[in-house]
Amino acid sequence: MAEIIISDTSCLIAYQRIDRLDILQKLFHEVIITEQVLSEFGYAVPEWIKVKSAPPPFSHSILETLDLGEASSISLALKTPGSILILDERKGRKVATDLGLEIIGSLRVLLLAKDKKIIPSVREMVDQLSEHKFRFSTHVVRQLLIEAGEASLHRHHHPLIKLLYRSANGFPFYKKAIMPIERIDDIQRGIVYVGGQKHLLIYGEQNVRSDANKV
Numbered sequence: 001m002a003e004i005i006i007s008d009t010s011c012l013i014a015y016q017r018i019d020r021l022d023i024l025q026k027l028f029h030e031v032i033i034t035e036q037v038l039s040e041f042g043y044a045v046p047e048w049i050k051v052k053s054a055p056p057p058f059s060h061s062i063l064e065t066l067d068l069g070e071a072s073s074i075s076l077a078l079k080t081p082g083s084i085l086i087l088d089e090r091k092g093r094k095v096a097t098d099l100g101l102e103i104i105g106s107l108r109v110l111l112l113a114k115d116k117k118i119i120p121s122v123r124e125m126v127d128q129l130s131e132h133k134f135r136f137s138t139h140v141v142r143q144l145l146i147e148a149g150e151a152s153l154h155r156h157h158h159p160l161i162k163l164l165y166r167s168a169n170g171f172p173f174y175k176k177a178i179m180p181i182e183r184i185d186d187i188q189r190g191i192v193y194v195g196g197q198k199h200l201l202i203y204g205e206q207n208v209r210s211d212a213n214k215v
Contacts, residue, residue: 003028003029003030003082004028004029004030004032004080004082004083004084005024005028005030005031005032005083005084005085005086006032006033006034006073006076006077006080006083006084006085006086007024007031007032007033007037007073007085007086008037008069008070008073008085008086008087008088008089008092009037009040009041009069010087010088010089010106011024011086011088011106011109012033012037012041012045013041014106014129014132014134015106016041016043017129017132017134018125018128018129018132020119020125021045021046021049023109023110023113023118023119024049024109025046025048026113026116026118027109027112027113027116027118030050031048031049031050032049032050032051032052032076032080032083033045033049033050033051033052033073034051034052034053034054034069034072034073034075034076035051035052035053035054035072036054036068036069036071036072036073037069037072037073038051039068040067040068040069052076054071054072054073054075054076055075055076055078055079063075063095065091065095066091066092066095070087070089070091070092070095073085073087074087074092074095074096074099074101077096077101078099078101083102084102084103084104085101085102085103085104086103086104086105086106086109087103087104087105088105088106093105105140107122107126107136107140107141107144108144110122110125110126110144111144111147111148114148121148121150122144122145122148122150123145123148123150126141126144126145
């Protein structure tokens, strides 16, 4: 992972609320924030978090459309080769990506932390954040839990799902049928058994495509 991480305010607030700022320390070699982020955060930070001034003035006019924390973090990242920027807000993420910066979100940091055995469960951290009124896209959380191997299906929850059968002649026609998942073969790739056959699970739509040849 990156030697240098530059964090926006949202990540600091989220991890501070659940008393897990240490995740950043254990995961990254160097953690940097700007003076503007420190001001928005509103608390003293541990000594391992370095506070730096963003290059003034912010060199891209598009940064004027963002809040000071985001704009200053992006500006500093542009002047810090090899750094990765933690950003959660969609607008700021788009601006940073358009400027060629590498970004990561607070939730995906949790996935990295689990991979490094810093935390035992991504779901547990997400639940704690939810208890502190942090809200995330349901789709993003679902995908994250799938990647972490912690999706609800992994916990022996076999819901009724919708099967979409492709017509034999190849035309894009689907016949729908509601059937229960019988067992899970590979949660990471989304392979399940329904009706005695292997199917590929389309997570985003809660459907199973009946196309064993593509599994």
